[in-house]
Amino acid sequence: MRIVLVEDNERLAKGIENALRDQGHAVDWIGDGLEAKKFLETEGADVAVLDVNLPGLTGFEIVRALRKQGITIPVILLTARTHLDDRVEGLDSGADDYLVKPFEIAELTARIRALGRRRADIRAGVEEIGDLRFDRMARTLTGPDGLIDLPRRELALFECFADQLGRIVSKDRISDTLYGVGSEVEPNAIELLVSRLRRKLAGTGVTIRTARGLGYLLDDDTK
Amino acid sequence: MKGWSLRSRLFVLIVLPLILVASFAGFARYVLAERMSQRLYDDTLLAVALTISRDVVLSEGDVLTEQLLDALTKALGDPVYYRIEGPESRFVTGYSDAPERPIDAQVQSGIPYFYDSTSLGLPVRVVTLREFIAEPQFGGWVTVDVWQTVNQREALSLELLAQAIILMAIVIVSAALLVWFGINIGLRPLLELREAVALRSPDDLGPIRRAVPKEVRNLVTAMNSLFARLSDAFALRDAFISDAAHQLRNPIAAIQAQAEAATTAPTEEELRSRVAELAETARRTGRLTQQLLSMEKAHGRNTTGNWRAFDLRDLVEEVATSFAEKVLRRDISVSFQVLGNARNIKGDPVMIREAIENLLDNASRYGCPNGGDVDLEIDFGAQDVAIRVTDSGPGIPEEARDRVFDRFFRLNDDASGGCGLGLAIVRQVAEAHGGTAHIVALTQGSAVEIRISGE
Numbered sequence: 228m229r230i231v232l233v234e235d236n237e238r239l240a241k242g243i244e245n246a247l248r249d250q251g252h253a254v255d256w257i258g259d260g261l262e263a264k265k266f267l268e269t270e271g272a273d274v275a276v277l278d279v280n281l282p283g284l285t286g287f288e289i290v291r292a293l294r295k296q297g298i299t300i301p302v303i304l305l306t307a308r309t310h311l312d313d314r315v316e317g318l319d320s321g322a323d324d325y326l327v328k329p330f331e332i333a334e335l336t337a338r339i340r341a342l343g344r345r346r347a348d349i350r351a352g353v354e355e356i357g358d359l360r361f362d363r364m365a366r367t368l369t370g371p372d373g374l375i376d377l378p379r380r381e382l383a384l385f386e387c388f389a390d391q392l393g394r395i396v397s398k399d400r401i402s403d404t405l406y407g408v409g410s411e412v413e414p415n416a417i418e419l420l421v422s423r424l425r426r427k428l429a430g431t432g433v434t435i436r437t438a439r440g441l442g443y444l445l446d447d448d449t450k
Numbered sequence: 451m452k453g454w455s456l457r458s459r460l461f462v463l464i465v466l467p468l469i470l471v472a473s474f475a476g477f478a479r480y481v482l483a484e485r486m487s488q489r490l491y492d493d494t495l496l497a498v499a500l501t502i503s504r505d506v507v508l509s510e511g512d513v514l515t516e517q518l519l520d521a522l523t524k525a526l527g528d529p530v531y532y533r534i535e536g537p538e539s540r541f542v543t544g545y546s547d548a549p550e551r552p553i554d555a556q557v558q559s560g561i562p563y564f565y566d567s568t569s570l571g572l573p574v575r576v577v578t579l580r581e582f583i584a585e586p587q588f589g590g591w592v593t594v595d596v597w598q599t600v601n602q603r604e605a606l607s608l609e610l611l612a613q614a615i616i617l618m619a620i621v622i623v624s625a626a627l628l629v630w631f632g633i634n635i636g637l638r639p640l641l642e643l644r645e646a647v648a649l650r651s652p653d654d655l656g657p658i659r660r661a662v663p664k665e666v667r668n669l670v671t672a673m674n675s676l677f678a679r680l681s682d683a684f685a686l687r688d689a690f691i692s693d694a695a696h697q698l699r700n701p702i703a704a705i706q707a708q709a710e711a712a713t714t715a716p717t718e719e720e721l722r723s724r725v726a727e728l729a730e731t732a733r734r735t736g737r738l739t740q741q742l743l744s745m746e747k748a749h750g751r752n753t754t755g756n757w758r759a760f761d762l763r764d765l766v767e768e769v770a771t772s773f774a775e776k777v778l779r780r781d782i783s784v785s786f787q788v789l790g791n792a793r794n795i796k797g798d799p800v801m802i803r804e805a806i807e808n809l810l811d812n813a814s815r816y817g818c819p820n821g822g823d824v825d826l827e828i829d830f831g832a833q834d835v836a837i838r839v840t841d842s843g844p845g846i847p848e849e850a851r852d853r854v855f856d857r858f859f860r861l862n863d864d865a866s867g868g869c870g871l872g873l874a875i876v877r878q879v880a881e882a883h884g885g886t887a888h889i890v891a892l893t894q895g896s897a898v899e900i901r902i903s904g905e
Contacts, residue, residue, distance in 0.1 A: 329737075
């Protein structure tokens with residue numbers, strides 16, 4: 228993948244750049260906000276990693292400017308730990324993901340992979356998660372033993388999880404996605420649906436994990 | 451008026467009311483004095499009137515002599531005129547152009563009647579007498595009018611007014627001068643105090659001991675208490691910096707040693723493993739500095755300046771969610787529960803988040819290094835809110851339950867990569883919010899609870 232890294236701390240940038248190169252990505256490193264905006268507008272990128280505090284323009288401003296022009300490059304923001312509102316502002320500005328400094332390089336590369344894959348998969352129309360192949364257009368999910376027979380609701384639930392791979396999805400969100408916003412659904416109904424889907428996904432390299440009181444998370448065990 | 455100097459404040463507060471009082475007193479003095487002088491003048495006029503009426507009777511209606519009139523005018527300062535009427539307003543003697551009497555005038559016998567009028571275009575003061583004279587020539591009731599121009603009276607009035615004004619001005623000016631310069635003398639202890647504080651060196655935070663007036667004693671006490679707190683805070687900070695430097699020295703020395711060892715690695719495989727160790731040490735050092743920074747921040751933010759009302763439930767849920775995303779695949783199960791009615795609380799959300807993250811981090815690091823359960827609970831009570839993190843780990847020995855909140859205290863020098871600051875930060879945040887942090891006794895595992903005011 229071609230990754231644009233915008234970070235004004237040269238040593239940190241160097242470390243990230245090396246780690247990404249080792250994984251076979253091409254990296255353009257830019258240390259200035261204005262320059263980065265121009266570069267992304269003209270050259271584009273598969274994924275952009277933006278620091279928030281930059282000379283010239285902030286990371287937020289760059290994302291906002293790009294989104295305004297309809298440029299949909301996936302963006303990961305690197306925000307400072309202490310600025311609580313950064314997280315909210317980051318996602319509001321149109322960034323796809325954020326990481327709080329200090330982070331582990333492995334975490335960053337995993338997020339980049341996820342973003343890049345989603346982009347590639349959306350283009351191809353078929354996503355690979357664990358040992359599963361998910362075709363959003365044909366509405367089919369294929370496991371190692373062939374097509375998995377899923378009713379419409381369970382497939383929608385899987386899609387909801389796949390959209391947030393590795394992220395907690397709350398019951399409210401599931402209910403909103405499956406039954407429409409504001410619909411009154413018994414929590415039991417969702418639990419039942421999840422446990423049915425979980426059973427059908429056994430042995431496919433993906434697991435639905437439960438965090439009681441928070442929600443569920445689809446985990447790709449092969450990664 | 452808040453930014454005014456004390457001197458201007460006192461000056462205005464004293465002199466402005468003084469001007470009012472002096473003006474009132476001056477005016478009152480003028481009015482009283484003028485009334486008295488009027489009465490004296492009227493008495494004189496009455497005396498003249500009586501004299502004239504007797505004289506006219508004695509001379510049997512003759513005109514007064516010029517000499518007498520001259521003498522009267524000279525003595526009184528204003529010319530005197532008169533007119534005498536017999537019964538049925540018959541003119542007897544005197545001047546014909548008598549001033550007009552008020553229509554409602556009721557002149558009774560024996561009681562002099564005074565009034566103001568005009569004669570020949572000049573303001574005059576008139577007295578009218580009514581007497582019964584038994585002389586056959588007059589044949590009964592006689593009316594005597596005597597009048598006089600009022601130049602002398604007005605001159606006296608003006609003089610009285612001028613005197614009042616001058617007196618008033620003297621009082622005000624001298625009071626103003628006294629106040630203006632007296633204040634300086636009165637404020638001298640304050641100025642001396644200011645000088646004494648200004649002359650202090652930054653290291654001198656001892657209490658001020660000089661004798662000060664009663665009114666500023668409270669201020670000095672407050673300042674002394676501030677000095678004492680500052681002094682404590684500085685001592686604490688110094689201790690912290692020295693602690694921090696010591697704590698950082700070890701991992702940095704380790705990084706140096708590991709990096710040097712890497713340069714002399716005999717094989718590529720060995721090099722990789724040494725660099726991996728180096729990376730781990732660097733990561734721990736990074737965490738340590740991060741924690742030191744949080745600690746420092748929790749301390750520095752020990753004010754309500756960053757406080758606002760926020761949704762505690764939302765915040766904790768968000769922290770729990772990102773924690774769960776991180777640890778779920780490490781065989782740690784996470785649960786989140788809200789007891790009571792969730793409501794907004796007042797506080798510093800950044801520091802509360804920091805504290806909860808530290809609690810969760812501790813629970814997963816020490817409580818479940820090889821998997822287990824981490825439960826996060828918010829309990830909205832009537833008065834306060836408890837945030838509780840429970841893990842299924844080995845628990846904390848009873849004798850260490852208080853010391854785990856000390857800075858740089860670690861239960862055992864394990865390989866978990868902790869730096870002994872997590873719970874110290876938690877306690878600091880709790881205390882900054884007027885609350886407490888403590889270990890809850892459990893038969894299995896351990897639970898740490900923060901209790902803060904629920905308002």
